[in-house]
Amino acid sequence: MTPPQQQRVVVKLAPNQPTYRLLVVDDIEENRLLLRHLLEEVGFEVWEAENGQEAITKWQQYHPDLIWMDMRMPVMDGYMATRQIRKQEQAQHLTPTKIIAITASALEEEKADILAAGCDDVVRKPFHENSLWDTLSQYLGVAYCYAEKEEISLGEDVSLSSTVALEANALKMMSPEWLHQLHQAAMMGDDLAVLQLVEQLSPEHQELIDTLRHLADNFRLDQITDVTMEFEFLGESQEVL
Template sequence: MTFEIEDTGPGLDPAEIDSLFEAFVQTEIGRKSEQGTGLGLSISRQFVKLMGGDITLSSPLGGGTIVRFDIQISLAGAGADIQTQHPTRSVIGLAPDQPKYRILVVEDKWESRKLLVKLLEPLGFEVREAENGKEGVALWSSWEPHLIWMDMRMPIMDGYEATKQIKAHLKGQATVIIALTASAFNEERVLILSAGCDDFVRKPFQEEEIFETMARYLGVRYVYEEKTSATSPQRSATEALTREALAVMPAEWVEQLYQAANQVNNQRIFQLIEQIPSEHGPVAIALTDLVRNFRCDKIIDLTEPATS
Protein backbone atom coordinates (compact mmCIF):
# COMPACT_ATOMS: atom_id res chain seq x y z
CA MET A 1 0.00 0.00 0.00
CA THR A 2 1.36 3.40 -0.96
CA PHE A 3 0.69 6.69 0.84
CA GLU A 4 1.41 10.18 -0.46
CA ILE A 5 1.22 13.45 1.46
CA GLU A 6 1.72 16.84 -0.19
CA ASP A 7 1.95 20.29 1.40
CA THR A 8 2.11 23.85 0.04
CA GLY A 9 5.05 25.04 2.12
CA PRO A 10 8.27 26.74 0.96
CA GLY A 11 9.71 23.48 -0.34
CA LEU A 12 13.17 21.99 0.15
CA ASP A 13 16.59 22.71 -1.23
CA PRO A 14 17.43 19.67 -3.42
CA ALA A 15 20.90 19.61 -1.85
CA GLU A 16 19.34 19.02 1.59
CA ILE A 17 16.94 16.20 0.72
CA ASP A 18 19.43 13.30 0.81
CA SER A 19 20.63 14.17 4.33
CA LEU A 20 17.21 14.80 5.92
CA PHE A 21 16.74 11.16 6.90
CA GLU A 22 19.84 11.29 9.10
CA ALA A 23 19.28 11.75 12.84
CA PHE A 24 19.40 15.36 14.13
CA VAL A 25 19.60 16.86 10.63
CA GLN A 26 17.31 19.81 9.84
CA THR A 27 16.79 22.10 6.87
CA GLU A 28 18.00 25.69 6.98
CA ILE A 29 14.37 26.83 7.45
CA GLY A 30 13.92 24.35 10.31
CA ARG A 31 17.02 25.59 12.10
CA LYS A 32 15.92 29.21 11.80
CA SER A 33 12.47 28.40 13.22
CA GLU A 34 14.07 26.62 16.23
CA GLN A 35 11.36 23.96 16.02
CA GLY A 36 11.85 20.21 16.31
CA THR A 37 14.94 18.08 16.85
CA GLY A 38 15.66 16.64 13.41
CA LEU A 39 14.56 13.16 14.44
CA GLY A 40 11.09 12.86 12.89
CA LEU A 41 12.06 11.65 9.43
CA SER A 42 14.78 9.36 10.73
CA ILE A 43 12.38 7.64 13.12
CA SER A 44 9.61 7.55 10.48
CA ARG A 45 11.90 5.79 8.00
CA GLN A 46 12.81 3.18 10.64
CA PHE A 47 9.13 2.47 11.30
CA VAL A 48 8.32 2.21 7.59
CA LYS A 49 11.24 -0.14 7.00
CA LEU A 50 10.06 -2.35 9.87
CA MET A 51 6.83 -2.74 7.89
CA GLY A 52 8.73 -3.74 4.74
CA GLY A 53 8.65 -0.42 2.90
CA ASP A 54 10.56 2.81 2.43
CA ILE A 55 9.91 6.55 2.51
CA THR A 56 11.03 9.22 0.04
CA LEU A 57 10.86 13.00 -0.30
CA SER A 58 10.55 15.21 -3.36
CA SER A 59 10.15 18.96 -3.69
CA PRO A 60 8.76 20.19 -7.04
CA LEU A 61 9.97 23.49 -8.43
CA GLY A 62 7.86 26.35 -7.05
CA GLY A 63 7.42 25.12 -3.49
CA GLY A 64 5.70 22.34 -1.63
CA THR A 65 6.97 18.94 -0.56
CA ILE A 66 5.71 15.44 -1.35
CA VAL A 67 6.31 12.58 1.06
CA ARG A 68 5.70 9.04 -0.21
CA PHE A 69 5.98 5.74 1.62
CA ASP A 70 4.84 2.21 1.02
CA ILE A 71 4.29 -0.72 3.37
CA GLN A 72 3.72 -4.43 2.85
CA ILE A 73 0.25 -5.58 3.90
CA SER A 74 -1.92 -8.65 3.46
CA LEU A 75 -5.61 -9.30 4.08
CA ALA A 76 -6.49 -10.88 7.41
CA GLY A 77 -8.07 -14.31 7.19
CA ALA A 78 -11.65 -14.87 8.28
CA GLY A 79 -10.49 -16.80 11.33
CA ALA A 80 -7.75 -14.38 12.33
CA ASP A 81 -7.51 -13.56 16.01
CA ILE A 82 -7.80 -9.76 16.12
CA GLN A 83 -7.11 -8.21 19.51
CA THR A 84 -9.26 -5.25 20.45
CA GLN A 85 -8.35 -2.62 23.00
CA HIS A 86 -10.74 -2.46 25.92
CA PRO A 87 -12.00 1.07 26.57
CA THR A 88 -10.66 2.76 29.67
CA ARG A 89 -12.80 4.60 32.17
CA SER A 90 -13.19 8.31 31.51
CA VAL A 91 -12.14 10.69 34.30
CA ILE A 92 -14.86 13.30 34.88
CA GLY A 93 -13.68 14.96 38.09
CA LEU A 94 -11.73 14.79 41.35
CA ALA A 95 -12.94 12.72 44.28
CA PRO A 96 -13.97 14.79 47.35
CA ASP A 97 -11.88 15.47 50.45
CA GLN A 98 -8.58 16.09 48.68
CA PRO A 99 -6.14 19.01 48.70
CA LYS A 100 -6.55 21.70 46.06
CA TYR A 101 -3.78 20.51 43.77
CA ARG A 102 -1.67 23.20 42.08
CA ILE A 103 -0.29 22.13 38.70
CA LEU A 104 2.22 24.14 36.64
CA VAL A 105 2.57 23.52 32.89
CA VAL A 106 5.89 24.72 31.43
CA GLU A 107 5.79 24.40 27.64
CA ASP A 108 6.81 26.80 24.87
CA LYS A 109 4.28 25.58 22.30
CA TRP A 110 0.94 27.32 22.81
CA GLU A 111 -1.23 24.44 21.64
CA SER A 112 0.56 21.89 23.85
CA ARG A 113 0.15 24.14 26.90
CA LYS A 114 -3.54 24.71 26.27
CA LEU A 115 -4.09 21.01 25.71
CA LEU A 116 -2.90 20.20 29.24
CA VAL A 117 -4.63 23.22 30.78
CA LYS A 118 -7.98 22.30 29.20
CA LEU A 119 -7.52 18.67 30.22
CA LEU A 120 -6.84 19.44 33.89
CA GLU A 121 -8.73 22.64 34.78
CA PRO A 122 -12.28 21.32 34.18
CA LEU A 123 -11.58 18.45 36.59
CA GLY A 124 -10.85 20.81 39.48
CA PHE A 125 -7.07 21.28 39.39
CA GLU A 126 -5.59 24.76 39.82
CA VAL A 127 -3.42 25.22 36.73
CA ARG A 128 -0.95 27.90 35.73
CA GLU A 129 1.29 28.01 32.69
CA ALA A 130 4.71 29.27 31.63
CA GLU A 131 6.21 29.65 28.15
CA ASN A 132 9.81 28.77 29.06
CA GLY A 133 11.98 27.51 31.87
CA LYS A 134 12.81 30.97 33.21
CA GLU A 135 9.11 31.81 33.64
CA GLY A 136 8.56 28.35 35.09
CA VAL A 137 11.20 28.80 37.80
CA ALA A 138 9.73 32.18 38.75
CA LEU A 139 6.19 30.78 38.98
CA TRP A 140 7.39 27.78 40.97
CA SER A 141 9.10 30.11 43.47
CA SER A 142 6.03 32.33 43.99
CA TRP A 143 3.22 29.78 43.64
CA GLU A 144 4.80 26.51 44.88
CA PRO A 145 2.91 23.99 42.73
CA HIS A 146 2.55 20.37 43.81
CA LEU A 147 3.55 19.09 40.35
CA ILE A 148 5.16 20.53 37.22
CA TRP A 149 4.70 19.21 33.69
CA MET A 150 8.04 20.27 32.18
CA ASP A 151 8.82 20.35 28.47
CA MET A 152 12.53 19.71 28.07
CA ARG A 153 13.27 21.66 24.87
CA MET A 154 12.40 25.36 25.13
CA PRO A 155 14.01 28.71 24.22
CA ILE A 156 15.50 31.13 26.78
CA MET A 157 15.83 28.37 29.41
CA ASP A 158 15.22 24.70 28.68
CA GLY A 159 13.59 22.15 30.95
CA TYR A 160 16.90 20.64 32.05
CA GLU A 161 18.23 23.89 33.48
CA ALA A 162 14.86 24.85 35.01
CA THR A 163 14.63 21.47 36.74
CA LYS A 164 18.16 21.75 38.11
CA GLN A 165 17.45 25.21 39.52
CA ILE A 166 14.22 24.09 41.18
CA LYS A 167 15.65 20.89 42.63
CA ALA A 168 18.67 22.81 44.01
CA HIS A 169 16.33 24.31 46.64
CA LEU A 170 15.11 22.42 49.67
CA LYS A 171 11.46 23.15 48.88
CA GLY A 172 12.11 22.09 45.30
CA GLN A 173 12.80 18.56 46.53
CA ALA A 174 9.12 18.33 47.49
CA THR A 175 7.93 19.44 44.02
CA VAL A 176 7.21 16.63 41.60
CA ILE A 177 8.59 17.36 38.11
CA ILE A 178 7.46 15.18 35.21
CA ALA A 179 9.31 15.71 31.94
CA LEU A 180 7.48 15.88 28.62
CA THR A 181 9.68 14.68 25.78
CA ALA A 182 9.33 13.56 22.19
CA SER A 183 12.55 11.58 22.38
CA ALA A 184 12.47 7.80 22.20
CA PHE A 185 16.14 7.29 23.09
CA ASN A 186 17.26 5.73 26.39
CA GLU A 187 20.14 8.22 26.55
CA GLU A 188 17.59 11.05 26.75
CA ARG A 189 15.84 9.25 29.62
CA VAL A 190 19.11 9.14 31.56
CA LEU A 191 19.68 12.87 30.98
CA ILE A 192 16.15 13.72 32.09
CA LEU A 193 16.38 11.78 35.33
CA SER A 194 19.91 13.02 36.09
CA ALA A 195 18.66 16.61 35.73
CA GLY A 196 16.32 15.94 38.66
CA CYS A 197 13.01 15.03 37.02
CA ASP A 198 11.01 12.46 38.96
CA ASP A 199 9.70 10.77 35.82
CA PHE A 200 8.88 11.44 32.18
CA VAL A 201 6.01 10.99 29.73
CA ARG A 202 6.65 10.71 26.01
CA LYS A 203 4.81 12.86 23.47
CA PRO A 204 2.27 12.41 22.05
CA PHE A 205 0.73 11.33 25.35
CA GLN A 206 -2.61 9.76 26.17
CA GLU A 207 -4.94 11.31 28.73
CA GLU A 208 -4.73 8.12 30.81
CA GLU A 209 -0.94 8.57 31.12
CA ILE A 210 -1.36 12.08 32.51
CA PHE A 211 -3.97 11.02 35.07
CA GLU A 212 -2.13 7.85 36.12
CA THR A 213 1.17 9.70 36.59
CA MET A 214 -0.46 12.34 38.79
CA ALA A 215 -2.20 9.64 40.83
CA ARG A 216 1.09 7.80 41.31
CA TYR A 217 3.09 10.82 42.52
CA LEU A 218 0.43 12.94 44.25
CA GLY A 219 -2.08 10.32 45.31
CA VAL A 220 -4.84 12.04 43.31
CA ARG A 221 -8.18 10.19 43.37
CA TYR A 222 -10.62 10.59 40.50
CA VAL A 223 -14.33 10.28 39.81
CA TYR A 224 -15.00 8.15 36.74
CA GLU A 225 -17.85 8.13 34.26
CA GLU A 226 -20.17 5.25 35.05
CA LYS A 227 -21.07 2.67 32.43
CA THR A 228 -24.75 2.76 31.58
CA SER A 229 -24.86 -0.96 30.85
CA ALA A 230 -22.73 -3.95 31.74
CA THR A 231 -22.88 -5.17 28.14
CA SER A 232 -22.68 -1.97 26.12
CA PRO A 233 -19.37 -0.09 25.64
CA GLN A 234 -18.87 3.17 27.48
CA ARG A 235 -19.51 6.28 25.42
CA SER A 236 -16.58 8.65 25.35
CA ALA A 237 -16.98 12.39 25.86
CA THR A 238 -16.34 12.86 22.14
CA GLU A 239 -19.11 10.45 21.16
CA ALA A 240 -21.52 12.34 23.44
CA LEU A 241 -20.73 15.71 21.84
CA THR A 242 -23.76 16.95 19.91
CA ARG A 243 -25.12 20.16 18.40
CA GLU A 244 -27.32 20.45 21.49
CA ALA A 245 -24.27 20.25 23.76
CA LEU A 246 -22.63 23.12 21.84
CA ALA A 247 -25.83 25.17 22.16
CA VAL A 248 -24.70 26.20 25.67
CA MET A 249 -22.48 28.71 23.83
CA PRO A 250 -23.74 31.77 21.88
CA ALA A 251 -24.55 31.34 18.20
CA GLU A 252 -21.75 33.76 17.29
CA TRP A 253 -19.23 31.55 19.15
CA VAL A 254 -20.48 28.43 17.29
CA GLU A 255 -20.11 30.27 13.98
CA GLN A 256 -16.52 31.27 14.88
CA LEU A 257 -15.77 27.65 15.81
CA TYR A 258 -17.14 26.52 12.44
CA GLN A 259 -14.96 29.02 10.58
CA ALA A 260 -11.85 28.02 12.55
CA ALA A 261 -12.45 24.31 11.91
CA ASN A 262 -13.14 24.97 8.23
CA GLN A 263 -9.72 26.66 8.01
CA VAL A 264 -8.09 23.93 10.17
CA ASN A 265 -6.93 26.74 12.48
CA ASN A 266 -6.16 24.75 15.63
CA GLN A 267 -4.82 27.74 17.55
CA ARG A 268 -8.07 29.65 17.02
CA ILE A 269 -10.09 26.57 18.03
CA PHE A 270 -8.13 26.32 21.28
CA GLN A 271 -8.73 30.03 21.92
CA LEU A 272 -12.48 29.46 21.52
CA ILE A 273 -12.36 26.38 23.78
CA GLU A 274 -10.83 28.60 26.48
CA GLN A 275 -14.05 30.64 26.47
CA ILE A 276 -16.21 27.66 27.49
CA PRO A 277 -17.31 28.09 31.14
CA SER A 278 -15.87 25.59 33.63
CA GLU A 279 -19.33 24.14 34.36
CA HIS A 280 -19.35 22.85 30.78
CA GLY A 281 -15.97 21.17 31.12
CA PRO A 282 -16.99 17.95 29.29
CA VAL A 283 -17.72 20.01 26.15
CA ALA A 284 -14.24 21.57 26.32
CA ILE A 285 -12.62 18.17 26.85
CA ALA A 286 -14.52 16.62 23.93
CA LEU A 287 -13.58 19.45 21.55
CA THR A 288 -9.94 19.29 22.68
CA ASP A 289 -9.94 15.56 21.98
CA LEU A 290 -11.23 16.17 18.45
CA VAL A 291 -8.46 18.68 17.76
CA ARG A 292 -5.82 16.32 19.14
CA ASN A 293 -7.06 13.61 16.81
CA PHE A 294 -7.14 15.89 13.73
CA ARG A 295 -10.95 15.68 13.49
CA CYS A 296 -11.78 19.20 12.36
CA ASP A 297 -14.22 17.49 9.99
CA LYS A 298 -16.25 16.33 12.98
CA ILE A 299 -16.28 19.87 14.42
CA ILE A 300 -17.48 21.15 11.04
CA ASP A 301 -20.32 18.60 11.04
CA LEU A 302 -21.39 19.74 14.52
CA THR A 303 -21.25 23.48 13.78
CA GLU A 304 -22.11 23.79 10.11
CA PRO A 305 -25.03 26.19 9.64
CA ALA A 306 -28.28 24.47 8.75
CA THR A 307 -29.34 24.91 5.13
CA SER A 308 -32.92 25.74 4.34
Protein backbone atom coordinates in the same frame (compact mmCIF):
# COMPACT_ATOMS: atom_id res chain seq x y z
CA MET B 1 -6.67 -4.78 19.53
CA THR B 2 -10.30 -4.42 20.64
CA PRO B 3 -10.50 -2.18 23.75
CA PRO B 4 -12.29 -3.59 26.78
CA GLN B 5 -16.05 -3.16 26.76
CA GLN B 6 -15.92 -1.62 30.25
CA GLN B 7 -13.70 1.46 30.10
CA ARG B 8 -13.60 3.97 32.91
CA VAL B 9 -13.16 7.64 32.08
CA VAL B 10 -11.95 10.27 34.54
CA VAL B 11 -14.62 12.97 34.90
CA LYS B 12 -13.49 14.91 38.00
CA LEU B 13 -11.42 14.81 41.16
CA ALA B 14 -12.82 12.75 44.01
CA PRO B 15 -14.19 14.86 46.91
CA ASN B 16 -12.37 15.65 50.19
CA GLN B 17 -8.92 16.07 48.65
CA PRO B 18 -6.41 18.93 48.81
CA THR B 19 -6.44 21.59 46.12
CA TYR B 20 -3.79 20.32 43.71
CA ARG B 21 -1.70 23.04 42.06
CA LEU B 22 0.01 22.25 38.77
CA LEU B 23 2.41 24.16 36.51
CA VAL B 24 2.53 23.43 32.76
CA VAL B 25 5.78 24.48 31.08
CA ASP B 26 6.01 24.40 27.27
CA ASP B 27 7.13 26.93 24.66
CA ILE B 28 4.33 25.86 22.29
CA GLU B 29 1.09 27.58 23.24
CA GLU B 30 -1.15 24.86 21.79
CA ASN B 31 0.53 22.24 23.98
CA ARG B 32 0.07 24.36 27.10
CA LEU B 33 -3.58 25.00 26.29
CA LEU B 34 -4.22 21.30 25.69
CA LEU B 35 -2.78 20.27 29.03
CA ARG B 36 -4.43 23.15 30.87
CA HIS B 37 -7.80 22.30 29.34
CA LEU B 38 -7.55 18.63 30.34
CA LEU B 39 -6.36 19.37 33.86
CA GLU B 40 -8.72 22.22 34.70
CA GLU B 41 -11.70 20.31 33.33
CA VAL B 42 -11.08 17.61 35.94
CA GLY B 43 -10.57 20.11 38.78
CA PHE B 44 -6.87 21.00 39.13
CA GLU B 45 -5.54 24.54 39.58
CA VAL B 46 -3.18 25.20 36.67
CA TRP B 47 -0.61 27.85 35.75
CA GLU B 48 1.48 28.14 32.58
CA ALA B 49 5.05 29.07 31.69
CA GLU B 50 6.54 29.27 28.20
CA ASN B 51 10.19 28.66 29.09
CA GLY B 52 12.38 27.47 31.93
CA GLN B 53 13.13 30.93 33.28
CA GLU B 54 9.43 31.74 33.58
CA ALA B 55 8.88 28.30 35.11
CA ILE B 56 11.24 29.13 37.97
CA THR B 57 9.42 32.42 38.59
CA LYS B 58 5.99 30.72 38.59
CA TRP B 59 7.32 27.95 40.84
CA GLN B 60 8.54 30.54 43.35
CA GLN B 61 5.25 32.43 43.15
CA TYR B 62 2.66 29.63 43.24
CA HIS B 63 4.46 26.65 44.87
CA PRO B 64 2.87 24.00 42.63
CA ASP B 65 2.59 20.40 43.78
CA LEU B 66 3.74 19.12 40.39
CA ILE B 67 5.33 20.58 37.25
CA TRP B 68 4.84 19.25 33.73
CA MET B 69 8.20 20.26 32.24
CA ASP B 70 8.94 20.33 28.52
CA MET B 71 12.66 19.68 28.14
CA ARG B 72 13.42 21.53 24.89
CA MET B 73 12.62 25.25 25.05
CA PRO B 74 14.28 28.56 24.13
CA VAL B 75 15.59 31.06 26.71
CA MET B 76 16.09 28.28 29.29
CA ASP B 77 15.42 24.60 28.66
CA GLY B 78 13.79 22.13 31.02
CA TYR B 79 17.10 20.63 32.11
CA MET B 80 18.46 23.92 33.43
CA ALA B 81 15.12 24.95 34.96
CA THR B 82 14.85 21.64 36.82
CA ARG B 83 18.43 21.90 38.12
CA GLN B 84 17.80 25.47 39.31
CA ILE B 85 14.60 24.48 41.11
CA ARG B 86 16.32 21.53 42.80
CA LYS B 87 19.20 23.78 43.85
CA GLN B 88 16.85 26.32 45.42
CA GLU B 89 14.87 23.58 47.16
CA GLN B 90 18.03 22.27 48.78
CA ALA B 91 19.23 25.73 49.80
CA GLN B 92 15.85 26.62 51.35
CA HIS B 93 15.19 23.14 52.80
CA LEU B 94 11.93 22.86 50.83
CA THR B 95 9.96 19.70 50.15
CA PRO B 96 10.89 18.74 46.56
CA THR B 97 8.28 19.54 43.94
CA LYS B 98 7.33 16.64 41.71
CA ILE B 99 8.66 17.38 38.21
CA ILE B 100 7.51 15.25 35.28
CA ALA B 101 9.40 15.70 32.02
CA ILE B 102 7.47 15.79 28.74
CA THR B 103 9.53 14.84 25.70
CA ALA B 104 9.07 13.47 22.21
CA SER B 105 12.35 11.58 22.41
CA ALA B 106 12.33 7.81 22.82
CA LEU B 107 16.07 7.56 23.49
CA GLU B 108 16.95 5.82 26.74
CA GLU B 109 20.13 7.93 27.04
CA GLU B 110 18.03 11.10 27.02
CA LYS B 111 15.74 9.66 29.67
CA ALA B 112 18.77 9.01 31.85
CA ASP B 113 19.90 12.63 31.38
CA ILE B 114 16.40 13.89 32.23
CA LEU B 115 16.29 11.91 35.47
CA ALA B 116 19.84 13.00 36.32
CA ALA B 117 18.74 16.64 35.95
CA GLY B 118 16.25 16.09 38.77
CA CYS B 119 12.98 15.09 37.11
CA ASP B 120 10.93 12.40 38.84
CA ASP B 121 9.67 10.73 35.69
CA VAL B 122 9.21 11.07 31.93
CA VAL B 123 6.00 11.10 29.88
CA ARG B 124 6.43 10.66 26.13
CA LYS B 125 4.76 12.77 23.46
CA PRO B 126 2.23 12.17 22.05
CA PHE B 127 0.49 11.13 25.24
CA HIS B 128 -2.90 9.71 26.16
CA GLU B 129 -5.05 11.23 28.88
CA ASN B 130 -4.81 8.10 31.00
CA SER B 131 -1.04 8.48 31.26
CA LEU B 132 -1.57 11.94 32.78
CA TRP B 133 -4.11 10.73 35.31
CA ASP B 134 -1.98 7.71 36.25
CA THR B 135 1.12 9.87 36.71
CA LEU B 136 -0.72 12.35 38.92
CA SER B 137 -2.14 9.52 40.97
CA GLN B 138 1.28 7.91 41.35
CA TYR B 139 3.16 11.04 42.42
CA LEU B 140 0.50 13.06 44.25
CA GLY B 141 -1.91 10.37 45.40
CA VAL B 142 -4.76 11.97 43.44
CA ALA B 143 -8.10 10.11 43.45
CA TYR B 144 -10.72 10.49 40.72
CA CYS B 145 -14.40 10.03 40.05
CA TYR B 146 -15.03 7.85 37.02
CA ALA B 147 -17.84 7.15 34.59
CA GLU B 148 -18.21 3.88 32.74
CA LYS B 149 -18.20 3.96 28.96
CA GLU B 150 -21.82 2.79 28.90
CA GLU B 151 -22.92 5.69 31.13
CA ILE B 152 -21.29 8.23 28.84
CA SER B 153 -22.55 6.65 25.62
CA LEU B 154 -26.17 7.02 26.77
CA GLY B 155 -27.39 3.68 25.51
CA GLU B 156 -25.84 3.69 22.05
CA ASP B 157 -25.95 -0.01 21.31
CA VAL B 158 -23.59 0.08 18.36
CA SER B 159 -20.75 -2.38 18.74
CA LEU B 160 -17.23 -1.01 18.76
CA SER B 161 -16.28 -2.99 15.67
CA SER B 162 -19.15 -1.60 13.57
CA THR B 163 -18.36 1.96 14.72
CA VAL B 164 -14.74 1.56 13.69
CA ALA B 165 -15.67 0.08 10.31
CA LEU B 166 -18.07 2.93 9.63
CA GLU B 167 -15.43 5.52 10.44
CA ALA B 168 -12.78 3.84 8.31
CA ASN B 169 -15.06 3.77 5.27
CA ALA B 170 -16.09 7.39 5.72
CA LEU B 171 -12.52 8.59 6.20
CA LYS B 172 -11.27 7.07 2.95
CA MET B 173 -12.51 10.09 1.00
CA MET B 174 -10.72 12.61 3.21
CA SER B 175 -7.44 14.23 2.16
CA PRO B 176 -4.17 12.79 3.53
CA GLU B 177 -3.30 16.15 5.09
CA TRP B 178 -6.60 16.33 6.98
CA LEU B 179 -6.33 12.71 8.09
CA HIS B 180 -2.81 13.30 9.38
CA GLN B 181 -3.96 16.31 11.40
CA LEU B 182 -6.88 14.32 12.78
CA HIS B 183 -4.60 11.47 13.79
CA GLN B 184 -2.15 13.80 15.52
CA ALA B 185 -4.92 15.64 17.39
CA ALA B 186 -6.43 12.36 18.59
CA MET B 187 -3.02 10.99 19.61
CA MET B 188 -2.45 14.12 21.73
CA GLY B 189 -5.86 13.76 23.34
CA ASP B 190 -6.79 17.20 21.99
CA ASP B 191 -10.57 17.05 21.67
CA LEU B 192 -10.74 20.77 20.80
CA ALA B 193 -8.41 20.29 17.81
CA VAL B 194 -10.49 17.31 16.67
CA LEU B 195 -13.66 19.40 16.82
CA GLN B 196 -11.96 22.21 14.89
CA LEU B 197 -11.04 19.74 12.13
CA VAL B 198 -14.62 18.46 12.10
CA GLU B 199 -15.80 22.03 11.46
CA GLN B 200 -13.86 21.95 8.18
CA LEU B 201 -16.06 19.17 6.78
CA SER B 202 -18.89 19.95 4.41
CA PRO B 203 -22.52 18.99 5.25
CA GLU B 204 -22.38 16.07 2.79
CA HIS B 205 -20.28 14.27 5.42
CA GLN B 206 -22.88 14.74 8.18
CA GLU B 207 -22.73 11.14 9.37
CA LEU B 208 -18.96 11.38 9.82
CA ILE B 209 -19.34 14.79 11.50
CA ASP B 210 -21.82 13.37 14.01
CA THR B 211 -19.65 10.35 14.75
CA LEU B 212 -16.46 12.35 15.29
CA ARG B 213 -18.26 14.85 17.48
CA HIS B 214 -19.71 12.03 19.54
CA LEU B 215 -16.30 10.44 20.07
CA ALA B 216 -14.66 13.77 20.96
CA ASP B 217 -17.45 14.73 23.34
CA ASN B 218 -17.39 11.33 25.04
CA PHE B 219 -13.65 10.97 25.63
CA ARG B 220 -13.16 8.29 22.96
CA LEU B 221 -10.30 9.78 20.98
CA ASP B 222 -8.64 6.38 21.25
CA GLN B 223 -11.09 5.10 18.62
CA ILE B 224 -10.13 7.92 16.25
CA THR B 225 -6.45 7.15 16.86
CA ASP B 226 -6.93 3.46 16.08
CA VAL B 227 -8.84 4.10 12.86
CA THR B 228 -6.64 6.88 11.50
CA MET B 229 -3.51 4.85 12.22
CA GLU B 230 -4.08 2.73 9.12
CA PHE B 231 -4.15 5.87 6.97
CA GLU B 232 -0.87 7.01 8.53
CA PHE B 233 0.74 3.70 7.54
CA LEU B 234 -0.84 3.90 4.09
CA GLY B 235 0.61 7.37 3.56
CA GLU B 236 4.07 6.15 4.58
CA SER B 237 3.88 3.20 2.18
CA GLN B 238 2.80 5.46 -0.69
CA GLU B 239 5.77 7.75 -0.02
CA VAL B 240 8.09 4.76 -0.24
CA LEU B 241 6.53 3.72 -3.53
